[in-house]
Amino acid sequence: MARAGTTARKTRNQMEKRQAIFEAALDVFSEKGLRGATLEQVAKAAGLSKQNVVYYFAGKDEIYAELLESLLQKWVQPLHDLTADGDPMDEILTYVSRKVQMSRNMPRESRLFATEILHGAPRLGEVLPTDLKTLVDEKAAIIQGWMDAGKLAPLDPHHLIFSIWAMTQHYADFDVQVRSVLGPDRSATRFEDAEAFIKDMLIRTLRP
Structure with missing residues (x-):
């Protein structure tokens, strides 16, 4: 049961992180477009490290496409x-x-x-x-x-x-x-x- 609860919390945390990345990316991409935006800018706007963002998305192109x-x-x-x-x-x-x-x-x-x-x-x-x-x-x-x-x-x-x-x-x-x-x-x-x-x-x- 504890393992199930831990998995649920992890899944919820992952969903929250992905949503934070999407919200940040929306700000960055709507201002700079795909060409002008960088993964570092998205990560900074999301309050995450670039490595953390890469854990969820392969790169800025994948975030932009979704x-x-x-x-x-x-x-x-x-x-x-x-x-x-x-x-x-x-x-x-x-x-x-x-x-x-x-x-x-x-x-x-x-x-x-x-x-x-x-x-x-x-x-x-x-x-x-x-x-x-x-x-x-x-x-x-x-x-x-x-x-x-x-x-x-x-x-x-x-x-x-x-x-x-x-x-x-x-x-x-x-x-x-x-x-x-x-x-x-x-x-x-x-x-x-x-x-x-x-x-x-x-x-x-x-x-x-």
Whole structure:
């Protein structure tokens, strides 16, 4: 029994160490990207030795790959949830809400994804034209169907999705700029204001 308890504690401790490494890596990679980051920087941010980090991961590439895989699954889930069975306007506005909330609650993840893309997608290069394209094409077809049925004003559905990405993720990727321009008073409600503005603009644009 004592051995089982020791094993459980060891496993829990290992999981906590791996999570600490992931949290530290998220900070480092979202700022510096894969090329600019070092294993030493990740270890220092995690409060661990480099040797300790290497015990759990073969190197920074493995940490980065696992982070991105987890991030991509979370990042595309709101688009997965957009369904042809719902009210067209409600589906799109709900998607906007979830994307704004992700920018509010997951700014490091958003910046990590942006940094990966800006560096030429070294790890996502194979996923973007396959899995992501398939998903976007599927949802664009749903939106096009709504437009063809007269439920939404006619627009290019792919560029509509791109525009939603740009408008919502801006508040995470360029947060410093947004807060600087708005000032301290308006910055406090920037996400609520952004969501209301984007929704109002889309309602005006998409209303048939």
